Amino acid sequence: xxxxxxxxxxxxxxxxxxxxxxxxxxxxxxxxxxxxxxxxxxxxxxxxxxxxxxxxxxxxxxxxxxxxxxxxxxxxxxxxxxxxxxxxxxxxxxxxxxxxxxxxxxxxxxxxxxxxxxxxxxxxxxxxxxxxxxxxxxxxxxxxxxxxxxxxxxxxxxxxxxxxxxxxxxxxxxxxxxxxxxxxxxxxxxxxxxxxxxxxxxxxxxxxxxxxxxxxxxxxxxxxxxxxxxxxxxxxxxxxxxxxxxxxxxxxxxxxxxxxxxxxxxxxxxxxxxxxxxxxxxxx
Amino acid sequence: xxxxxxxxxxxxxxxxxxxxxxxxxxxxxxxxxxxxxxxxxxxxxxxxxxxxxxxxxxxxxxxxxxxxxxxxxxxxxxxxxxxxxxxxxxxxxxxxxxxxxxxxxxxxxxxxxxxxxxxxxxxxxxxxxxxxxxxxxxxxxxxxxxxxxxxxxxxxxxxxxxxxxxxxxxxxxxxxxxxxxxxxxxxxxxxxxxxxxxxxxxxxxxxxxxxxxxxxxxxxxxxxxxxxxxxxxxxxxxxxxxxxxxxxxxxxxxxxxxxxxxxxxxxxxxxxxxxxxxxxxxxxxxxxxxxxxxxxxxxxxxxxxxxxxxxxxxxxxxxxxxxxxxxxxxxxxxxxxxxxxxxxxxxxxxxxxxxxxxxxxxxxxxxxxxxxxxxxxxxxxxxxxxxxxxxxxxxxxxxxxxxxxxxxxxxxxxxxxxxxxxxxxxxxxxxxxxxxxxxx
Ligand SMILES: Nc1ncnc2c1ncn2[C@@H]1O[C@H](COP(=O)(O)OP(=O)(O)O)[C@@H](O)[C@H]1O
Ligand SMILES: [Mg+2]
Numbered sequence: 001x002x003x004x005x006x007x008x009x010x011x012x013x014x015x016x017x018x019x020x021x022x023x024x025x026x027x028x029x030x031x032x033x034x035x036x037x038x039x040x041x042x043x044x045x046x047x048x049x050x051x052x053x054x055x056x057x058x059x060x061x062x063x064x065x066x067x068x069x070x071x072x073x074x075x076x077x078x079x080x081x082x083x084x085x086x087x088x089x090x091x092x093x094x095x096x097x098x099x100x101x102x103x104x105x106x107x108x109x110x111x112x113x114x115x116x117x118x119x120x121x122x123x124x125x126x127x128x129x130x131x132x133x134x135x136x137x138x139x140x141x142x143x144x145x146x147x148x149x150x151x152x153x154x155x156x157x158x159x160x161x162x163x164x165x166x167x168x169x170x171x172x173x174x175x176x177x178x179x180x181x182x183x184x185x186x187x188x189x190x191x192x193x194x195x196x197x198x199x200x201x202x203x204x205x206x207x208x209x210x211x212x213x214x215x216x217x218x219x220x221x222x223x224x225x226x227x228x229x230x231x232x233x234x235x236x237x238x239x240x241x242x243x244x245x246x247x248x249x250x251x252x253x254x255x256x257x258x259x260x261x262x263x264x265x266x267x268x269x270x271x272x273x274x275x276x277x278x279x280x281x282x283x284x
Numbered sequence: 285x286x287x288x289x290x291x292x293x294x295x296x297x298x299x300x301x302x303x304x305x306x307x308x309x310x311x312x313x314x315x316x317x318x319x320x321x322x323x324x325x326x327x328x329x330x331x332x333x334x335x336x337x338x339x340x341x342x343x344x345x346x347x348x349x350x351x352x353x354x355x356x357x358x359x360x361x362x363x364x365x366x367x368x369x370x371x372x373x374x375x376x377x378x379x380x381x382x383x384x385x386x387x388x389x390x391x392x393x394x395x396x397x398x399x400x401x402x403x404x405x406x407x408x409x410x411x412x413x414x415x416x417x418x419x420x421x422x423x424x425x426x427x428x429x430x431x432x433x434x435x436x437x438x439x440x441x442x443x444x445x446x447x448x449x450x451x452x453x454x455x456x457x458x459x460x461x462x463x464x465x466x467x468x469x470x471x472x473x474x475x476x477x478x479x480x481x482x483x484x485x486x487x488x489x490x491x492x493x494x495x496x497x498x499x500x501x502x503x504x505x506x507x508x509x510x511x512x513x514x515x516x517x518x519x520x521x522x523x524x525x526x527x528x529x530x531x532x533x534x535x536x537x538x539x540x541x542x543x544x545x546x547x548x549x550x551x552x553x554x555x556x557x558x559x560x561x562x563x564x565x566x567x568x569x570x571x572x573x574x575x576x577x578x579x580x581x582x583x584x585x586x587x588x589x590x591x592x593x594x595x596x597x598x599x600x601x602x603x604x605x606x607x608x609x610x611x612x613x614x615x616x617x618x619x620x621x622x623x624x625x626x627x628x629x630x631x632x633x634x635x636x637x638x639x640x641x642x643x644x645x646x647x648x649x650x651x652x653x654x655x656x657x658x659x660x661x662x663x664x665x666x667x668x669x670x671x672x673x674x675x676x677x678x679x680x681x682x683x684x685x686x687x688x689x690x691x692x693x694x695x696x697x698x699x700x701x702x703x704x705x706x707x708x709x710x711x712x713x714x715x716x717x718x719x720x721x722x723x724x
Contacts, residue, residue, distance in 0.1 A: 048567045051724070069569040077567045083560035087301045088294065099290040100568035144564070 001026045001183050002047060002152060007056035009042055016042040017053070018207035024152075024185060029178050031198030032187040033270060035282055038204040040187040041080055044156050047185070048077050061151065073101060076150030078142045080157045080187075086130035090121055090140050093129060094147055101148035115143040118176070120169060135166025142173060152183045159193060171197060191270035191282055203274060210277050215270065222276050223268025230260045287570050291578030292585065299548055299586055308544030309590050317537030317594060321530040321602065336364040336666055337423055340374040340383040343367065347394025353431075354389075362426055364666060371409075378413050379690065381682060384662045385423050386411040388512075397431075407510035413662070424509055531605070532660060534598040535684035538619070539657045539677050541590035543648045546623040547641070549583040550630030554640040557723060566723070576628070576716050583627045587620040604688070611687035611697055619680045622704035626676060628715030632722060651675040679703045 002024040009017040017039040024030045032040045045051040046058060049066030057065070064071050084093050094112045103111055116122045119139035124132070129140060138158060146153055155174070159167050174197050177184050188194055194201045195215050202212040211218055225240040228247055234257050241247045244265050251260050274282045299305050343354055358365045366383060368374040374386040390406035410427060412420040457471065556562035565575050595612065598604040606612055626648075633647070634640030652658060654668060655677025661669055672678045683700035686692030 050563060050566055069571055071569075072567060073569040075567065077564070079560055079563055079567075081560035081563070083564035085294065085298065085561060086559075087298050092294075092297070096290060096294050097564065097568065100287055100565070100570055102569070104286070 001061060002185070003057075003059040004043075004047070005057045005059070007043075007046060007053045007058065009039075009046060009051060009053050015207050017046070020056070020207070020209060022202060022209065022212070024183060026151075026183055027178070027181050028199040029174060029184040029186060029197055031194040031201035032185065032204055033189065033191060033194040033198075033201050033274075033282075034187075034204035035189055035280075037206075038189075039207040040189075040204060041156055042207075043204075044077070044080075044154050044185070044187060047154060048072065048075055073148075074151040076145040076148065076153040078145040078153070078155045078158055080160065082137050082141050084129045084137060084140060084144065087128060089126050089128055090116065090132075090143075091125040093140065093144060097144045098147045103148060111147050111149075115147050118146075119143045119173065133163070133166075135162045135169075138162050138166060139169060139173075142170065146177070150182070152185065153177060154185045156187050157189070158186070159188065159190065189282060191274070195270055201270065203270070203277065205274075205278055211273065218270060218273050219268050222273040223270075224272055224276055226268060227266040229264045229266070231262045232260055233257055288574055288578045288581060291565070291575065292582040295549065295552065295579060295582035296586060298552060299545075299582075302548065305544070305548035305551075309541055309548060309586065310544070310593070312544065313537035313541035313590065313594055314597065316540055317530065317533045317598065318602070320536075321528070321533040337362060337385065337426070338364045338366070338383045338662060339385045339387055339423075340366045340368045340377045342369070342371050342374045342386065342388045343393075345389050345391050345393040347398075349394035349397040350389055351394075353394075353397055357430060360430065363430075375411060378411055380696065381413060381661070381685070381690065384413045385420075386512075387427065407508040409512045410509050411512045420511070424511070428509060528602065528604060530598055530602040531689050532685075534594055534602070534604060535681050535688060536657050538591045538594050538616070538684055539652065539655075539680045541594055542587040542619055542623045542680070543652060543657075543677075545583060545586040545590055546627040546630060547644050547648060549579060549586070550627045550633075550644055551637055551641045553579060553628075553631035553719065554634060555637050557719075558636060562723060572716075572720055576719070580624045580628070580712065583624045584620050587623050588616060591616040591619065606688055607691050608687050611692065611694075612684070614697065614701060615683035615687045618683055618701040618704040618708075621708035622676050622680060622711075623708070625708035625711030625715065628719065629711040630715075632715055632718040635722075652677050654678070656681050676704065676707045679707070 002022075004020050004022040007017055007020040008015070020039075020043065032043060034040055042051060046053050047060075047066060049068075049072055052067065060066055060071050061074060063074075066072055066075065085096070088096070091112055094115060095108065098108045098111055112125075113122070116125050119142060121136060121140060121143065124136065129137060132140065138161070142155065142158060145155070158170050158174075162170065171193075174184055174186065178199075186193075186197060198215065200212065200214050201218060202209045203218070204210070211222060213221065225242055226244045228239040228241055228244045230237055230239060230251060239247060244267075248260075248263060248265075251258070271282055274280070299309065339357075341354055341357065343350055354365070354367065357363050366377070368377065368386075371386075371388055374383075374388070377383040378386045386409070388409035388411075390408060392406060393408065408427075408431075410424055412423060453471065453475070553562075556565070562575070566572070595604075595606070595616075599606060630644040630647070631640065633643040652675070654671050655661075655675030656664070656672065657677045661672055661678065664672075679700040682690075683697065683704060686697055686700065690696075
């Protein structure tokens with residue numbers, strides 16, 4: 001669906017993306033996870049033809065490079081920076097971006113109604129965007145990206161600066177898009193989001209993909225052991241384990257003072273994957 | 285084309301919703317046109333502070349007196365004199381607005397100068413730029429004052445002079461040694477000098493009321509000044525061209541309006557670059573050319589509409605007479621093209637909205653001042669006026685005035701309109717190149 005072949009991009013002295021090779025498959029929600037400055041936005045920008053890579057090629061749908069306007073027709077982009085006209089209403093923004101993708105007439109108006117519904121902004125359609133909350137703007141930003149029903153939707157940090165309610169609405173949106181068979185590329189520096197939404201995750205750091213797999217496989221391979229904390233009537237201890245369930249079952253089968261009265265389980269997460277791979281935490 | 289129009293419509297909508305943009309594009313020009321029009325209409329024509337009135341002189345008299353007079357005129361701070369070889373050349377300079385007035389000294393002028401009492405020579409022709417017709421009386425008065433000042437040292441104090449004349453007269457009449465023939469000549473002469481002083485209004489009166497100095501009867505009239513028409517004779521009976529100050533202020537106001545539009549759209553490009561909407565446009569399946577063409581189209585439509593609105597107000601409410609509506613249309617379209625280019629260049633003057641707006645307006649104000657958008661070029665000091673031609677505003681005003689009251693021919697319209705089209709295209713190409721580089 002979307003192929004990066006040995007892509008590099010250097011800004012003056014900073015190597016923002018370093019020899020990146022990725023293949024994003026049709027219908028998957030693909031996560032780009034990494035701390036600020038990892039090169040996620042640069043990667044997205046190259047994928048949509050905003051930035052020319054210094055080296056390497058990008059192929060979309062086997063049709064060619066995104067620098068070709070015709071190829072971009074199948075892309076929908078929700079930029080990290082909110083890109084909306086504050087002095088236009090929500091509907092006017094959507095009408096404009098719809099027209100740019102060749103929608104017109106009844107088809108356009110239906111599309112506007114549909115996406116407004118989709119991001120639950122129908123009741124605010126006639127209001128100027130300037131008066132919207134951060135979360136509402138984020139949702140409209142997404143709506144503008146998908147008005148033309150693109151094959152591939154790229155969302156750059158879609159939950160930045162958003163209230164919990166809007167955040168959940170955006171999660172729901174991504175799930176809905178997946179159910180419709182859309183391909184989604186989702187960048188974030190929140191590992192919970194990647195874990196929750198993404199089929200596959202590429203972990204980026206300093207312009208490089210340092211790991212790429214499904215969430216489960218990444219955790220299995222790089223997450224380390226789970227931490228099982230056991231409290232008995234006398235003491236409390238921590239067990240590092242690959243298989244906490246059988247460990248717990250074994251302890252419960254025991255008797256006397258060794259029998260746990262309570263326990264907590266810390267499963268490894270993408271956070272620990274990142275920590276193990278880089279020696280640093282995702283939140284810098 | 286559909287997408288270009290969709291984008292242009294968006295920009296026009298944004299302009300209408302932007303209060304400050306709308307103020308500079310519409311409200312301010314309207315205020316300017318009406319307010320300054322009224323002020324200029326009421327402006328007194330006697331201005332003692334005048335300096336450097338740009339006149340072009342044609343001397344058809346080859347006497348040393350007339351040449352000396354032209355020299356004297358050159359020395360006078362009130363005048364800025366250019367000597368032309370022919371009347372045609374001089375007329376042309378005035379009609380095109382590069383000189384405020386033309387003065388033609390007739391043959392025999394030197395004789396009148398050396399002896400005003402021989403009677404007036406042929407009339408001195410004074411052709412005044414119709415754009416300065418409100419200053420016509422003043423210019424005429426100053427010229428008359430200058431003519432009379434040749435005798436000023438001699439006749440400065442008319443009372444004292446009259447007593448001197450009376451003394452001389454009586455001593456001549458009494459003196460037995462004086463030849464009777466000489467007495468015969470001198471007595472009537474001195475009597476006529478006496479009468480001259482009795483009837484001569486002081487020179488100040490000439491200066492303040494030059495008009496009456498031509499037509500009044502009975503006064504001392506050594507020099508006749510005849511006002512001639514320097515504007516192309518028209519087919520209609522009424523040859524007067526500039527009959528209201530609004531004919532000056534409305535073209536200026538149009539230029540203010542298009543400057544407002546250009547600034548507004550130039551800044552909006554910077555805004556789109558900084559707030560990310562430009563990125564969204566670039567991601568859409570449209571080309572750079574479409575994006576920039578839509579901005580140009582929106583700016584072009586806005587400037588043309590603003591100009592049309594101002595003309596409508598001028599014609600319908602202020603009663604401005606328009607020489608040629610067709611030429612006015614051509615002028616307005618040329619001005620719009622010029623300012624579309626300027627808009628594009630303004631958009632690359634700053635990285636942020638604020639810096640682009642600040643630098644942009646500063647540049648526009650300087651160009652506006654240089655080009656005569658604040659005060660007519662003729663009133664500006666020479667040191668500034670020589671830079672006027674670098675200002676697109678000068679060419680805009682000239683094109684508009686050419687169509688409104690300067691009665692330009694098609695050929696004469698070519699220069700300002702051509703310059704504007706050239707500025708528009710040049711600036712647009714340059715600006716869009718830089719803009720694309722900055723957008724990357
Ligand atoms: N236009 C630019 N000019 C110079 N440096 C840039 C530019 N855009 C990004 N960078 C640098 O490239 C690196 C990657 O940035 P970015 O792709 O925005 O990271 P992310 O989106 O993962 O936070 C950062 O170090 C950033 O400072
Ligand atoms: Mg980013």
